[in-house]
Amino acid sequence: MRVGGIASYQCEVTSRMELLEALSWAQTHKVPVKMIGGGSNIIWRDEGFPGLLIINKILRFELFNEDELNSYITVGAGEPWDSVVARSVQAGLTGIEALSLIPGSAGATPIQNVGAYGQDISQTLTTIEAFDIQAHDFVTIPALDCGFGYRTSRFKTTDAGRFFITGITLHLYHQNPQPPFYPALATYLRDNAITDVTPAAVRQAVIAIRSSKLPDPATAANTGSFFANPIVSEGQLIQLEADHGEVPHWKTEEGVKLSGAWLIEQVGLKGFHDPATGMAVWDTQALVLINEHTESTAALLSFKQMIVDKVAEKFGITLVQEPELLP
Numbered sequence: 001m002r003v004g005g006i007a008s009y010q011c012e013v014t015s016r017m018e019l020l021e022a023l024s025w026a027q028t029h030k031v032p033v034k035m036i037g038g039g040s041n042i043i044w045r046d047e048g049f050p051g052l053l054i055i056n057k058i059l060r061f062e063l064f065n066e067d068e069l070n071s072y073i074t075v076g077a078g079e080p081w082d083s084v085v086a087r088s089v090q091a092g093l094t095g096i097e098a099l100s101l102i103p104g105s106a107g108a109t110p111i112q113n114v115g116a117y118g119q120d121i122s123q124t125l126t127t128i129e130a131f132d133i134q135a136h137d138f139v140t141i142p143a144l145d146c147g148f149g150y151r152t153s154r155f156k157t158t159d160a161g162r163f164f165i166t167g168i169t170l171h172l173y174h175q176n177p178q179p180p181f182y183p184a185l186a187t188y189l190r191d192n193a194i195t196d197v198t199p200a201a202v203r204q205a206v207i208a209i210r211s212s213k214l215p216d217p218a219t220a221a222n223t224g225s226f227f228a229n230p231i232v233s234e235g236q237l238i239q240l241e242a243d244h245g246e247v248p249h250w251k252t253e254e255g256v257k258l259s260g261a262w263l264i265e266q267v268g269l270k271g272f273h274d275p276a277t278g279m280a281v282w283d284t285q286a287l288v289l290i291n292e293h294t295e296s297t298a299a300l301l302s303f304k305q306m307i308v309d310k311v312a313e314k315f316g317i318t319l320v321q322e323p324e325l326l327p
């Protein structure tokens, strides 16, 4: 979002040994530590971070073909995520092709269980390798112990700050992606008469859809979806539809998922440019906020609060911020 204060200290680590050195330096100097990947889903407070910021640049890409169908890739946490997707697609593998063009690093994907167009990282992840500051050792965490849910995991809830992720292993398949496809993807494939649905075809389709809807963070400061889609009970949905007519929703294992973008649109804020804070709601995807000329995180947060309040006032639903606010 290109706002927020500065960190007192910063370093890059390219190996597990360097990570240990950085952690030991921080311990000696008694400063807190935060590790980041690409920083694309973080908003820093104006006061900055009075500690050591470690930027994970651990690179590694190993492909292991178990048999004709099953393959595993082990990647360093500092690998740029989209390059991991590109290489897996190039190898003809399915499992993460719908997660194309997502900014950030591979090691950050489990934190918020990155997901898009019908796939999320919890579906393919087998293990995470991390340094555990409680055990003071490297550990391997199986996917079942990651506490994955919609846009969440133990790494951003109960165990926030405990693990420094150094690598992830994914189970991918040598086959074509299987339907049913996410609605926007299915529409794109149909409209473009794509019948041979290979991993490469899905990657190309997702890149086209994302590019048409979402702002490129290189040119418009944004963190992708600024809010998570709210999850409500069946009872709440009935009440909402009694009050407001038809409300777009999807039934999931965790409850009824509503479209946060739709709610923001309904309160008239889609495409709203605010001269007071310098923030705006993106014209083609109302869940995305962009920084047009904001100078502080405080201004950004007041714009966010205005949106939260308007949606709460009309629908009685509190939108929850999706990117991390640090420190």
Ligand code: EPU
Pocket (backbone or CB within 6 Å): 115, 116, 117, 118, 151, 182, 184, 214, 223, 224, 225, 226, 227, 228, 229, 248, 259, 260, 261, 262, 263, 265, 270, 284, 285, 286, 287, 322
């Ligand atoms: N919609 C609106 N108004 C809008 C945009 C969407 O009403 O301005 C409604 C439409 O009914 C549409 C539905 O919302 O069919 C879903 O829209 P979309 O497919 O764009 O997905 P989303 O729920 O808004 C989520 C993720 C995105 C991900 C897309 C595609 C979250 C918080 N966001 O958005 O992830 O790319 O699905 O799978 O779950 C991100 O996390 O940064 C991100 C971009």
